[in-house]
Structure formats: C-alpha cells, structure tokens
Amino acid sequence: MEKHSRHQFRSNTLPALGTVGPVGIVLLGLVAVPLIYVGVMSFCSLDQYGNYIYQFTFDNYKNLLNPSYIQIYVQSLLIALATTIICIVLGYPFAYLIARTESKRKNLLYMLVIIPFWTNSLIRIYGWRTFLGDTGWLNSLLRGFGIIDAPIEFMYTRGATILGMVYCLFPFMILPLYSAIEKLDKNLLEASADLGAKGRKTLLNITIPLTKGGIFSGSIMVFIPCLGYFFVSDILGGGNSDVIGNLIQRQFQKANNWPLGAAISIILILITLVLVKAYQKAGGDMDSLGV
Amino acid sequence: MNKKLKKRIFKVSGTSFCALVYAFLFLPIVVIVTNSFNATTTKPYQTWKGFTFDWYVRLFDGSNASLLDSFKNTIIIAVTSTLLATVIGTLAAVGMYRYTFRGKSVIDGMLYIPVVIPEIVIGIALLTIFALVNVPRGMLTLILSHVSFSIPFVIFNVRARLAGYDNSIEEASMDLGAGRIGTLLRITLPVLTPGILGGALLAFTLSIDDVIISKFVAGNTYTFPLKVWDSIKSGVSPAVNALSTLILIGTIVFVVLTQSNLLKSEKRKSFKKKRKAR
Amino acid sequence: MKKLTAMIMAMAMTLSLFALLTGCGSDPSTEGTSGTAAQGGSINAYIWTEYVPESVIKAFETETGIKVNASFYSSNEELYAKLQSESSDAYDIILPSDYMIEKLVSQDMLAALDFSKLENFKNIGESYKNPEFDPGNVYSVPYLGGVAGIAVNTAKVTKEVKSYADLFDPAFANSIVALDDSRAVIGLTARSLGYSMNTADAAELDAIAAKLLTLKSNIKLYDSDSPKSALISGECSLGFAWSAEIALAMDENADIEIVFPTEGAYLFLDNWAIPKGSAKQDLALQFINYMLKAETMVDVLAEFPYVNPNEAALALLDESYTGNHAKNIPAEVFAKGEYIKNLDTATQAKYEEIWTNLKK
Numbered sequence: 002m003e004k005h006s007r008h009q010f011r012s013n014t015l016p017a018l019g020t021v022g023p024v025g026i027v028l029l030g031l032v033a034v035p036l037i038y039v040g041v042m043s044f045c046s047l048d049q050y051g052n053y054i055y056q057f058t059f060d061n062y063k064n065l066l067n068p069s070y071i072q073i074y075v076q077s078l079l080i081a082l083a084t085t086i087i088c089i090v091l092g093y094p095f096a097y098l099i100a101r102t103e104s105k106r107k108n109l110l111y112m113l114v115i116i117p118f119w120t121n122s123l124i125r126i127y128g129w130r131t132f133l134g135d136t137g138w139l140n141s142l143l144r145g146f147g148i149i150d151a152p153i154e155f156m157y158t159r160g161a162t163i164l165g166m167v168y169c170l171f172p173f174m175i176l177p178l179y180s181a182i183e184k185l186d187k188n189l190l191e192a193s194a195d196l197g198a199k200g201r202k203t204l205l206n207i208t209i210p211l212t213k214g215g216i217f218s219g220s221i222m223v224f225i226p227c228l229g230y231f232f233v234s235d236i237l238g239g240g241n242s243d244v245i246g247n248l249i250q251r252q253f254q255k256a257n258n259w260p261l262g263a264a265i266s267i268i269l270i271l272i273t274l275v276l277v278k279a280y281q282k283a284g285g286d287m288d289s290l291g292v
Numbered sequence: 293m294n295k296k297l298k299k300r301i302f303k304v305s306g307t308s309f310c311a312l313v314y315a316f317l318f319l320p321i322v323v324i325v326t327n328s329f330n331a332t333t334t335k336p337y338q339t340w341k342g343f344t345f346d347w348y349v350r351l352f353d354g355s356n357a358s359l360l361d362s363f364k365n366t367i368i369i370a371v372t373s374t375l376l377a378t379v380i381g382t383l384a385a386v387g388m389y390r391y392t393f394r395g396k397s398v399i400d401g402m403l404y405i406p407v408v409i410p411e412i413v414i415g416i417a418l419l420t421i422f423a424l425v426n427v428p429r430g431m432l433t434l435i436l437s438h439v440s441f442s443i444p445f446v447i448f449n450v451r452a453r454l455a456g457y458d459n460s461i462e463e464a465s466m467d468l469g470a471g472r473i474g475t476l477l478r479i480t481l482p483v484l485t486p487g488i489l490g491g492a493l494l495a496f497t498l499s500i501d502d503v504i505i506s507k508f509v510a511g512n513t514y515t516f517p518l519k520v521w522d523s524i525k526s527g528v529s530p531a532v533n534a535l536s537t538l539i540l541i542g543t544i545v546f547v548v549l550t551q552s553n554l555l556k557s558e559k560r561k562s563f564k565k566k567r568k569a570r
Numbered sequence: 571m572k573k574l575t576a577m578i579m580a581m582a583m584t585l586s587l588f589a590l591l592t593g594c595g596s597d598p599s600t601e602g603t604s605g606t607a608a609q610g611g612s613i614n615a616y617i618w619t620e621y622v623p624e625s626v627i628k629a630f631e632t633e634t635g636i637k638v639n640a641s642f643y644s645s646n647e648e649l650y651a652k653l654q655s656e657s658s659d660a661y662d663i664i665l666p667s668d669y670m671i672e673k674l675v676s677q678d679m680l681a682a683l684d685f686s687k688l689e690n691f692k693n694i695g696e697s698y699k700n701p702e703f704d705p706g707n708v709y710s711v712p713y714l715g716g717v718a719g720i721a722v723n724t725a726k727v728t729k730e731v732k733s734y735a736d737l738f739d740p741a742f743a744n745s746i747v748a749l750d751d752s753r754a755v756i757g758l759t760a761r762s763l764g765y766s767m768n769t770a771d772a773a774e775l776d777a778i779a780a781k782l783l784t785l786k787s788n789i790k791l792y793d794s795d796s797p798k799s800a801l802i803s804g805e806c807s808l809g810f811a812w813s814a815e816i817a818l819a820m821d822e823n824a825d826i827e828i829v830f831p832t833e834g835a836y837l838f839l840d841n842w843a844i845p846k847g848s849a850k851q852d853l854a855l856q857f858i859n860y861m862l863k864a865e866t867m868v869d870v871l872a873e874f875p876y877v878n879p880n881e882a883a884l885a886l887l888d889e890s891y892t893g894n895h896a897k898n899i900p901a902e903v904f905a906k907g908e909y910i911k912n913l914d915t916a917t918q919a920k921y922e923e924i925w926t927n928l929k930k
Contacts, residue, residue, distance in 0.1 A: 012903070013391050016472065020387025021399065024443060025379040028402045031440035035417035037430070042420060049915050050677055069927035076930065083366055083785060084494045110310075112547065116563045117317045122501055122519045124536050127528050128320030131327065131338060135805040139321065154412050156805070157791045168326065171317070220407070229410030232503060236524060240750055240792035242927055246412045246504075253416050253508065253754075256922050257651035263420070266413045273409050290407055334822070336799040344609055358640075419655060428657045511656055512614045512641045525795035526620050 036270070043263035055260050061264035070248065074268070077244040080159065080234075081227035084166040088174040088223050089216060092166075096178035096215075097208075101185075114175050122138050126165050126236050130156060157239030165233040170226060174219035177289055181215025182208075218289045225273055245269055328533035336527025347530040348538075354417045356531045362519035363535060367543025369431065369515060370499040373438035378492040380439070382566070385487075386480060388447075404443040414441060415508035422509060431512025437509045438499045445489030445498065453487030597864070601751050612637035613853045615663040616652065618840065619644055619795040620815075621714070622665075623873040630860045635851050638663075644794040646670040646749045653679065654851065658847025662854040667838045669786070671710045672703040675697040676912075680709040681844040687855040690862035698879035703909075710841035711858060714814075714876035717907060718754050718836035719900060721809030721816040725825035734831040735762035738781065739807065742788045747806035750792035752925035753910050754836055758810060759785065761833040761908070767805075768911040775917075781922045786928055801826055814876040817896035828896040833907040839879070 046056040064070070099110045117125065132138045134156040155161055177240040185208065193203040209216075231246035245265065252262025281287070328348070332341040350356060388396060406414055418437050419429075461483075465475045469566055481488075503517040509516055516535075523532055615622075617641040627638050643649045646667050653661070654673070666674060674680050685691060693713055704847060713844045724729050729741060737746060748755055757767030758804070759782045765774045790806050793799070797811035801819040809816060816828045842858045844851055860866060867883035875897035878884060884892070892898050 013393060013401055017391040017393040020383040020391070021396075021501075022391070023385035024447070025399055027380060027440055027443060028399060031317055031418065031421075031436060032402055034407050035421040036413075037432060038421055038424065039413070039417045047915060050673075051915060051918065067923065067926070069923070069930045072930045073926075091313060094306075095310060098310050113314060114317065116345065116540075116544065116547070117321050118501075119497065120321060120536050120540050121517055121520055123503055123517055124324055124525060124528060124532060125320040127520075127524050128323035131323050132319060134338070134803065136338065136803040154790075160335075168316070168320070225408060226410055229412040229504065231412065232521070239790065240929060241789075248926075249412050249416060252656075252924075253419065253923075254651050255647045257647065257654055257917075258922070259420065269410055269413055276716060277404075277408055283479075287404055288451070290404070336796060337797070338803065423655050426657055428660065511660055512616065512639060514641065520617070525642070525644065526798055527799055 005286070039266055042260050043267050045260040045263075047260065051257050053241070058260075059260055061260045064261055065264055065268060070205035070265075073243055073248055074245060076159075076242065077228050077246075080163055080166065080242065081224045081246060083163050084170060084227050085220050085224045087163070087167050088221065089220065091180055092174040092219065093169065096175050100179050100182040104126040111179065114172055118172055122206045122222045123232060123236070124133040126169070126233060127286050129165060129168065130162075130236060133161065147274040154238065157241055159238065159242040162234045162242040162244075165237040166227050166230060169233060171231060173226070177222070178212065179215075181212040181290075185211055214286065214289065216285055217280055221276060221285070222290060225276060228269060228272065229286040232291055251286075295367050311475065324533050325537050325540075327528075328537045330530050330533075332530070340536040343454045347534040350532050351531050351538075354531075359516075359519055359529075359531060359535060361517045363485065363513040363514060366500055366516040367435050369438055369497050371386070373435050373442060374492050374496045376435070376439045377442040377446050377495045378488060381443045381491060381495075382450050382488050385447045385450035385454060387486070389451065389457075403447060406441045407444050407448075411502075411504040412508075415505040418505065419508040429509055430513045433509045433511065434506060434513060435517065437493075437505050438502065440504075441505060442490075442495035442498050442546075442551070446488070449491030449494065452460050452483055453484050477536070485533070507550070507570055523546060589756035595691060604788050610635045611680075611851050611853050611855060612639060612660040612848060614660060615640045615665075615857070616649060616661045617642060617663070617665045619785055621840070621874055624867055625873075626861075626869050628858060629866075630868075634856055635862070636794070637798040637858065638857065644788050650674075653845065657850050658845065660847075662850045663857055664845060664849040665713060666710075666838050666843060667840050668701065668703045669911070669912050671841055671843060673912050674703065675709055681848060682708050682845065682849055683711065683845045683858075684855060685853075687852070688859050688862065690859050693862055693864055693867075693880050693882035695879055695881040695884075696838070704841070710843045711862065712879040713840050713842055713861065714811040714870070715837070715839040715879060716876040717830065717838070717903060718749060718758070718810060719813050720828050720829040720831060721797075721811055721819060722798065722829055723801065723804065723807040723823070723825050724827055726804070731808065731829055732832050733762065734758045734810075734833050738762065738784050738812065739765045740784075740788075742808055744787065745806055746785075746789045746810060747793055747797045747800040748785075748789045748806045749797065749812070750794040752921060755785075755810070755928070756782065756921055756924055757836045757908075757910065761831065761836070764833070767836060767908050768913065770913065770917040772920075775920055775924065779836070779927060782928050784925060792929075798822070812876070813873050813896055813899060815876045817894060820896055825915070830899075830903045834901060834908055836902060836911050837870045837907040839909075852858055 004177055031173045042053060042060055044057050044059070045053045046060070048054045074230050080167060099107065099114075102110065104110070130137070135152040135154065135156065137156075139155070140149070143149045144152070189211075190203060193207050194200075198206070220248070229246035229249075231244060232251045234240075234244050234247055245268070249262050249265050249269070252258045252265065305513055327337070329343050329345070330337060330343040331338055331346065351360070384399075387414055388400065415436075418433070418440070422433050427476060462475055462479055465479045466472070470478065501517060502515075503521060506515050506518055507521065514522075520528065523529055577738065613636060615627075615638050616639060619830040621696075622640070627640060631637055643652065646669070649666055650670060672682070678838070679718070683861065685707075688711065693706075694712060698715075700706055703711070704710045714899060720731060720734070720737065726745075727742075729736075729739065731737070753767070756778060759778045760767045760769055760774070763774070763781060765771075769775065769778075788808075792799055794812075797806075798810050798815040800806040801809045801811070801816070801824045804823075809829055811819075811821070813828065814828070819826045820828065842861060844858075845853045848854055861870075862880065864880060864882035864886055867878060868878040868886050871878055871883070871887065871891055875891060875894070877890075877897075877899050
C-alpha cells in the first residue's frame with residue numbers, strides 16, 4: 002500500500018472518514034457497545050421483582066457452575082462435535098465429488114446444494130418432524146410394508162437434534178470444502194498417481210493436507226453456530242436436548258433473569274474466542290469464514 | 293479389466309452417495325411442498341386428507357392476512373437492510389483498502405465479531421441495548437440489527453474483489469483529470485460490481501431467513517420466519533407451506549434467469565477474447 | 571454482467587415497491603393514536619397461543635374497524651419477560667393468569683379498567699367476580715379458566731391412572747407429553763408429594779427436585795402450545811396438559827380420557843388486562859367488552875373449550891359443551907385444586923434451578 006501514488010497522500014482523513022465512518026458507527030453502536038453492555042449486565046443483580054439493577058455481584062458467574070448448567074454445556078459441546086464430525090464425513094466426499102466432476106452440470110450440482118436453503122429454515126426443520134414423527138411419513142411407510150409393528154421413535158431425541166443441526170449447517174461445511182477442493186491442482190494429483198501412489202495414499206498425503214484449510218473453516222462455521230441454535234433443539238429435541246442457546250434464550254424470554262443470561266453469553270463468547278484462536282493458530286484464514 | 297470394473301464400482305457408488313446426500317437435502321422440501329396440497333383443515337395439519345389447491349386460494353382470500361403481512365415485513369426489512377448494508381459495506385471496503393488511518397485494525401477485527409459469534413449472543417446484546425436506550429422494538433430495530441450482521445459479509449465480498457484490483461487504472465483516471473468521486477463512480481464501482489452484488493445477495497439471504505436475532509429485537513412485529521416459529525407451536529398451517537412453495541418457485545425462476553444470463557455473457561466474453569487473440 | 575445487475579436492481583425495486591404500496595396501510599405505528607376514535611385504529615394484543623380464535627378477532631375487526639395485531643406467548647413468565655423488556659406502550663391488551671395479574675399489579679404495570687365502558691361485565695358469573703388476586707376486579711376481567719389435567723390414552727395405557735403421582739410410574743417411560751411450564755410441572759410434583767404448589771420450604775423443595783428427576787425419563791416431549799397434537803397422533807399415550815387441549819384430543823380420538831388428579835389439580839383463571847403504558851386504552855376496552863359478549867364466548871368455546879366464567883354464554887351453550895366434563899369442569903374439581911401464587915426472588919431462583927435440572 003505504501004507505493005500508492007501521490008494522490009493517496011493528499012488528505013487522508015476526510016475521505017477515510019467518509020468511507021469508513023458509517024461502518025465505524027454501525028460497529029460501535031450495534032456491535033461493540035451492546036457486547037460491552039452484556040459484559041456489564043453479567044455483573045448486575047436482581048431486585049425483588051426479578052428486574053436487573055446496577056449492583057455489582059459475582060453471583061451470576063457462581064450460578065454458572067451449577068451442575069445442571071455444566072451438564073448442558075457438555076451436552077451442547079457434544080452435540081456440536083457430533084454435528085461437525087458428521088458434516089465432515091458426509092461433506093468431504095460429497096464436496097470432492099461435485100468439485101471434481103467432469104460433468105457439464107457442475108454449476109447445477111453446486112446450485113442444488115444452495116437451493117434448499119432459500120426456504121425458511123424453521124419450516125424445513127418442521128418438515129423433518131413431519132417426516133420422522135411417530136405417525137410421520139417414514140413410520141407410516143415402514144408400517145405399511147409391515148417392516149415394523151410399533152413406530153420407531155426418531156423424534157424428540159438427541160439424535161433428532163443432531164440431525165437437524167447437520168441439516169441446517171451442512172452448506173457451511175460444503176462451501177469452504179468445495180472451494181478448497183476446486184483449487185487443487187489436478188496435475189498434482191495426476192503426478193502423484195503417475196508416481197505410483199495408490200488412491201488412498203494420494204488422498205491422505207496430498208488431497209487432505211492441501212484442503213485442510215477448507216476443513217478447518219467449515220468446522221468453525223458448523224461448530225460455533227451449533228452451540229446457539231436453540232430452535233433446532235426446541236423443535237426436534239422436544240426440549241430434551243438443550244444447547245447453550247436454549248439456556249440463554251430461557252433467561253431472556255422466560256425466566257426474566259437477564260444478568261444470568263448475560264453471564265452465560267459471556268461464556269459462549271469465550272468459547273468462541275478460544276475456538277477462533279485455535280483456528281488462527283492452525284493457519285486458518287479469517288476471511289474464508291465469511292463466505 | 294479388473295481395474296476398469298473397480299473404477300466403475302467406484303463411480304457408481306460415488307454417484308449414489310451424492311444422490312443420497314441430495315435426497316437428504318431435499319427431503320424436507322418435498323414434505324413442505326406436498327403438505328401445501330393437503331386437504332386437512334384440523335390442527336396440527338399432519339395427516340394427509342387428500343389433494344387440494346385450496347390453501348393457495350386461501351392464501352389470498354384475506355383469511356391469511358397476517359401471514360402475508362409478515363412476509364411483507366420480511367421483504368421490507370430485507371430490501372432496506374440490504375441496501376443500507378451494501379452501501380455502507382462497499383464504502384468501507386474501498387476506504388479500508390485505500391487509506392491507512394488510526395483504528396483501522398480495530399475496525400478490521402470488529403468485522404469478524406458478527407460473523408463468528410453465535411447469533412443468539414448478538415440477539416440478546418442488541419435487545420439489551422435497545423431496551424437500555426428505550427428504542428421501541430419493531431421495524432426500525434429489525435432493520436438496524438439486520439444491517440449490523442450483514443455488513444461484514446458485504447465487506448468481505450467486496451474486499452475479495454479488491455484483492456485482484458489494479459490500482460493503475462484509477463491513477464490513470466485521476467491523472468487524466470477525473471476527480472476522486474468521478475473515478476469512484478466510473479472506474480472503481482464497475483470493477484467491484486460482482487463483489488458488491490454477491491455481498492448484497494448474501495445479505496438479502498441472511499436477512500430473509502433470520503429468526504434468532506429477529507426473535508429478540510422484533511417487539512410485536514412479525515417477520516415471516518417469526519410467524520412460522522409461532523405457527524410451529526400449534527401446527528404449521530398448509531397456507532404457510534403454500535407461501536413457502538411460492539417463494540421457492542420464485543427463487544428458482546430467478547436463479548435460472550440470472551444464471552442463464554450469466555452463462556451467456558460469460559460465453560460472449562470468452563468469445564470476444566478469442567477473437568481478440570486472433 | 572450488466573444484465574445481472576439490471577435484473578437484481580429490477581427485482582429489488584419491484585419488491586420494495588410492492589412492500590411500500592401494501593405496507594403503508596397496515597403499519598400500526600402510523601395509525602392514529604387518538605384513542606377516542608370509535609372507528610379505525612389498531613391495538614397490539616399479546617395473548618396465549620391457542621386461546622383466542624382468529625375468527626373471533628376477525629369478527630371484532632370487521633365490526634369495529636379496529637385492527638388487532640396479535641402476538642402470542644406460551645407461559646406467564648414469557649409474558650412477564652416481554653413486558654419487562656419492551657417499551658411500556660408496546661401492548662394494549664394482555665391476558666395473564668391469576669398470579670401474574672397479582673404480580674403485575676404489585677409492580678404498578680396495569681391500568682385500572684373503566685367499567686363504564688365494559689357493560690358486558692355483567693355477563694360474568696358472581697363466583698368469578700372479585701377474585702383473590704384482584705379484589706374488586708380493578709385491573710382485570712376473567713376470560714377462561716381450567717385445570718392442568720391428565721390425559722390418558724386408554725388403548726395404550728392399561729394401568730389405572732388416577733393421580734399426578736401415578737405419572738411417576740417407571741412403566742410409563744418416555745410416554746408423557748408435559749406442559750413446558752416450570753410452575754405447572756413443579757406444581758404437579760409438589761401435589762404428588764402432598765405439598766402445596768407454592769411451597770417455599772427448603773426441605774420440601776429438595777424432595778420435589780429429587781422426585782422430579784424420576785419424571786424426567788417418563789417425559790417424551792414438552793409442549794405447552796398444542797399438547798393435543800402428540801396425544802391425538804398417539805405419539806404420547808399420557809399427557810399433562812391444559813384441560814381444553816385434552817377435551818379437543820378427546821373429540822378427535824375416542825381412546826383419550828381426562829383424569830382429574832386425586833391430589834387436587836393445578837387451577838388457572840386467565841384474565842384480560844391493559845398495561846398501564848398503553849396509549850389506546852379506549853380501543854382496548856372496546857376489545858375486552860367485545861370478548862365479554864355471550865355470543866363471542868360461544869364462538870370461543872367452540873374452538874377452545876375451557877371453563878367458561880361467562881354466565882350469559884352458558885345459557886346459549888348446548889349439551890356438547892355443558893355435558894362434557896373435560897370442558898365444563900365440575901365444581902368439585904375446582905374446590906379441591908390449587909392456584910399458583912407468586913414467589914419471592916430466592917424461592918423463584920430455586921424453582922428455576924429445579925426446572926433447569928429437569929430440562930438439561
């Protein structure tokens with residue numbers, strides 16, 4: 002940037018302010034200040050009616066150590082981990098196959114991944130409920146064929162929640178994988194094959210290492226939202242497999258204990274920061290998180 | 293022979309694997325579309341009672357006014373917030389690329405916050421601040437919130453475009469006497485257009501589907517996703533399915549039109565290139 | 571590329587035009603706030619899900635020209651949280667239960683009602699007037715009541731179920747649909763142990779917490795909004811649900827029966843009220859008065875057959891309501907049951923902890 006011509010140095014402040022000022026205001030007013038205020042609120046107390054007052058207390062953080070909360074954090078992390086792993090296992094071969102297809106319809110195949118996501122995600126999740134319910138399509142079908150007598154209970158389980166999470170977040174795994182795999186140099190793969198490397202060897206020694214950036218950013222983009230997607234566990238888990246997001250939502254929209262909800266949010270922010278730091282350490286590119 | 297067979301098996305299993313994944317992705321869509329033709333009139337509208345077009349009619353006969361209202365709100369919010377986010381985001385991307393100033397790295401870092409932090413945290417943070425300064429929750433707060441979470445996506449998209457941008461054209465333009473603004477409008481913007489459009493499309497998509505953040509800042513205003521959320525509580529009416537089906541058809545038509553156009557213009561370009569090369 | 575630009579622009583423009591054209595008329599904030607207008611205007615109502623028929627609201631809108639923007643909550647706590655977080659004029663009509671009325675009054679959040687504009691209040695039965703939670707009906711008028719009863723699918727459940735305590739039977743693993751309502755579920759457990767639903771006693775609460783964990787594996791699904799769905803479909807063979815939900819499930823599925831627990835049931839009475847900050851109290855009163863009409867209540871009860879405090883409406887109802895004990899619940903059930911009371915902050919936190927422990 003230093004080599005920019007003389008024009009750039011004339012007067013930097015005014016145009017910089019004009020172009021970057023608006024975004025600065027938005028980020029300050031709608032991101033930084035609100036998040037700082039959440040931090041402040043997490044140290045607030047409740048009055049006798051359950052409304053928050055500015056009286057310093059550590060109680061909210063102490064309450065976070067309640068064993069039942071800890072169990073929800075663990076459960077939430079496990080759900081997110083399972084979701085991420087399933088997304089990688091399903092998504093990697095899938096992304097590989099569509100990215101390296103020689104078919105003319107490559108673009109179409111890519112678009113077909115995106116199109117379902119233009120339908121409202123809640124109603125698609127509800128579609129799963131219609132499909133998997135005890136009297137849903139699948140159970141009716143299986144019963145119709147006489148395969149089962151009693152309906153299989155898919156719904157309202159942790160498995161159903163994970164299924165919903167995978168479903169909602171799948172494209173966030175596919176997109177970075179797709180672009181990483183597409184960038185792979187075909188010649189490299191061929192050279193490896195020519196040198197006598199077996200398919201598996203090429204995959205392990207060349208393909209996967211070269212596309213690990215895609216795997217990392219996909220994982221971040223699946224894992225973190227998973228911790229907050231309370232609507233999935235609400236609709237499919239029947240309230241039996243809550244994630245951290247449910248915990249926060251309950252404090253703000255039901256229990257009316259904002260300071261506690263704020264403290265849980267701070268924990269969620271910390272988890273996010275740790276994961277993002279790890280991602281950067283592993284050489285992840287921040288910009289590829291914003292596909 | 294053996295190798296050929298192996299390759300074949302590999303290919304077939306690969307294709308069927310992909311087909312299964314697509315089936316997984318489209319299954320709920322099939323359920324939604326099918327249920328929009330369900331003749332059932334009793335909650336929770338799950339049992340199949342025969343085929344009907346009634347729900348499409350009922351969508352527009354006034355009995356689903358609140359549903360259509362919510363959809364209208366969603367469109368207003370999405371269009372307004374996309375326009376705002378696109379303008380602010382494009383300006384910012386250009387400014388941050390071009391100028392060095394104090395606090396730049398701070399802004400740069402803050403851009404990632406709405407992208408990586410779970411939406412629910414953004415939602416409650418906005419709620420608390422709106423409650424603190426006592427802004428009545430509604431369209432205004434919805435639009436502000438949507439602007440705040442979509443700006444980074446616009447900036448990233450434009451920035452990606454800027455990365456491959458050749459400054460010398462701009463310098464030439466200025467050397468030839470065009471002002472800063474003239475250069476911006478005539479030279480810079482056209483080059484950035486694909487990035488801007490990509491960002492805008494992403495912002496629009498995020499806005500129309502947002503439920504988590506909206507749930508906290510909507511007050512008593514309904515967006516389409518919030519309406520769906522409410523109807524899930526008591527059973528989603530096939531009218532919602534009918535509207536979703538129409539939206540889906542609309543987007544597919546839109547994509548087909550723009551994509552085929554895109555392909556055509558790409559072809560034309562490459563054709564021109566070829567001719568020039570000769 | 572230019573074409574793509576033009577196209578996206580065109581789409582954005584048509585969309586915004588469409589939105590603007592249709593949007594002007596219905597934006598509640600742009601409507602007159604005079605409040606005295608007999609015709610027109612709009613009110614924001616925040617009410618229970620599955621409680622006020624859309625057809626009734628529509629009929630009110632056509633009759634008065636007042637538009638009702640309805641949004642919905644699933645528990646009193648949700649209502650309270652929303653009232654606390656929104657600006658004070660966000661809602662003009664709310665529908666809290668007994669104990670929540672008391673809580674809102676204690677915080678000075680409700681407007682005293684002008685009964686000169688509620689001539690239909692005379693339709694309410696004497697036994698429903700002057701309730702303990704709002705002496706003299708200064709702030710509220712009753713709408714519907716009921717109990718949180720037990721639903722039994724007799725085709726699937728062979729054991730006899732008579733009490734809340736029976737729901738804890740390990741034989742019923744993963745078969746109950748329960749209200750997603752902390753006070754109701756904790757109340758159920760308290761009654762099953764012979765305690766009050768409003769106990770603040772530490773030892774009793776510990777016992778409740780322990781007992782509740784044995785219920786966890788029996789609960790398949792939490793649903794306060796439409797528990798009848800899971801009952802009708804047979805997904806759950808037992809239910810802990812609002813009485814009318816059970817009544818509706820019984821109408822759909824003849825195998826389902828309502829059981830009023832021998833310990834005495836969780837009782838509720840929901841009431842219309844106007845938040846103090848409402849700028850449209852006159853319109854809100856018109857709405858309440860409309861809801862108090864006997865004919866209105868007949869329409870309401872056809873869709874949501876709860877217990878009806880409207881005596882004038884009772885005279886218009888036929889056997890299918892009056893003769894159905896799940897709808898027109900016998901007085902002795904009410905005599906035996908218990909209403910929820912407000913808790914102090916510390917006890918409330920304890921209840922919340924018990925609830926989280928159940929839901930994890």
